[in-house]
Amino acid sequence: MSGFARPLKIALGLAVIAALIVVPMNFNRYGLFILSQWAVMSIAAMGLNLTLGYAGQVSLAQGAFVGIGAYAAAIMTTHGWPLPAAILVAIALSFAVGWVLGYPALRVQHHYLAFVTLAFSTLAFLVFRNESWLTGGIYGISNIPRPHVFGIATNRPLPFYYVCLGSLGIVSLAVWWLIRSPWGRAFMALRENPLRAQSLGIDTRRYTLMAFAIGSALGGVAGALYAPLTQYIDPVPFNLSLSLDLLMMVIVGGAGFYFGPFLGAMIAVLLPEWLRFTEGYYLMLYAVAVMLLLIWSPTGILGILDRYMAARRTKAASALRAVAKSRLETVQ
């Protein structure tokens, strides 16, 4: 993305943020729900992007962490705890479980790791469904309260959308800082060449576990927001297909690109809604669109932009070279 001039980039970012704040003001209930869902899923996809896109560890369990966060928030807030406390517990819990799930990644990689995490995802779903003393089983947990923020009740859709958007903003800044810190560089080293990373003195063991734990914790945050958003949760939304959807979001948006998850979540959450006018065909068209996109650009949407920028830079560089060369020749 470095092809843009810096002030232009900042202006574009501010414009998008302003639009996200202003435009939804006269949206109806459903539109706000979908947008809030986009914000929540972006958070979860960002977590997976850290694990997969930056650290290179395949995980098919992000949906399970959204579930863990959602159940933590639902159980605590229906028992009278405030949402921030529930979010902290959701983070701690998914961080811890994510850390443990990272251990297999120390032994196996790639598709084996994908299948271990897939199995974990199914196990988590079974626990949500069967341990009804804790999770309400198939009947789920209803009447999940929405929080008061600075004394303002967020029961109406618009204020709660701002809660989601605000959380997305905070998480985005945190992730932005993280991937620019030595940690983020260590994650990328892990992805690019684990052996070399280790020989440079990076504790690959610790960073692998961290990549899982931090990515999972963000899944937990997303879940803790999802519960008050829908105000009712049951095990069904947290089955394997959520994990697959989140993986799809990351890849379609562009794994390893900072803005990938935002775009991927937009495609996965909003595109089916835009296609709703086609009635029963909308998911079919969505599937076809995803396949065509991946055939066109296996590195996702941002991969297209990246290639375009790279091509433009090469062109510009060779133009500069040509100019320099002709100057040299005139001097001679």
Add this chain to the structure above:
Amino acid sequence: MSNLFDLLVAGLATGAIYALVAVGFTLLWQTSQTINFAQGEFVMLPAFLMLAAMHAGAPFWLAIILGILLSMILLGLAFKMLLVDPMMRHGVLPLAIATMALAIGIKEAVKQFFSAEASPFPSIVPTGDISILGHAVSLQSIGVLAVAILAVLGLTTLLNRTSLGHQMQAAAQNPTVARIIGVPVERMILLTFLINAFLVALASLLITPIYLAKFSSGEVLGQAAFIAAIVGGFNQVRGAIAGGLLIGVLDNLAAAYVSTQYRAAVPMIFLIAVILFRPQGLLGRAEERTV
């Protein structure tokens, strides 16, 4: 003990079907590094193709032949040419994601163009029981086992005893060298896709009379096949067969002796244990690719 015997027979019968699906899954992985997340939907679809042929007035036997041919065209040829070929060189993950999207597409297409309800499907084996060692065993289970065993025997003979099979193995093990010694690698890869399509169509024919034809029935089946493939050994056909049978039996025993609620957990825990302690699979060999 009669209960245990029944469970074993039923487990072996479903396991044999899992094995067919898992074998196809490993074939695709070996020749083209395709992790086909739509494999379960691949099993679901042929039954509907056969049903559609029957609705159009074809007799059952003709519908079976048409269904198998159509699935080989759609799930073998078209799948390879349209989705796998353009994406193969870009690595495992984008292709895997594309097959996830394909799975959604197939499911929705069946739901939209056929039915969201479960449809009954005729069995190729007559219903009824026969007595083996004093136990009543359903003909269905025996028929399924027999067809699956024949298919697997046919496949292993093809792979190990014929020149074509040796060429396929060469194409899977080392495409570059295979090409140098004159093996038409591209054609061999296409052949594995056609074989996979044939196997899933066969599995569809065997399993649909038991579980009914439903657009969503591929999910469970696809997962069982993954697990079977990995447990047995991702890089071995006989591993996938053993894995399929094992998962089928384990699943049935778990339902009876563990708890119906956590029945699905038993194969999963088994899978995690196998991956962690013997990642190459029970019968697999580490770091080698063979058919």
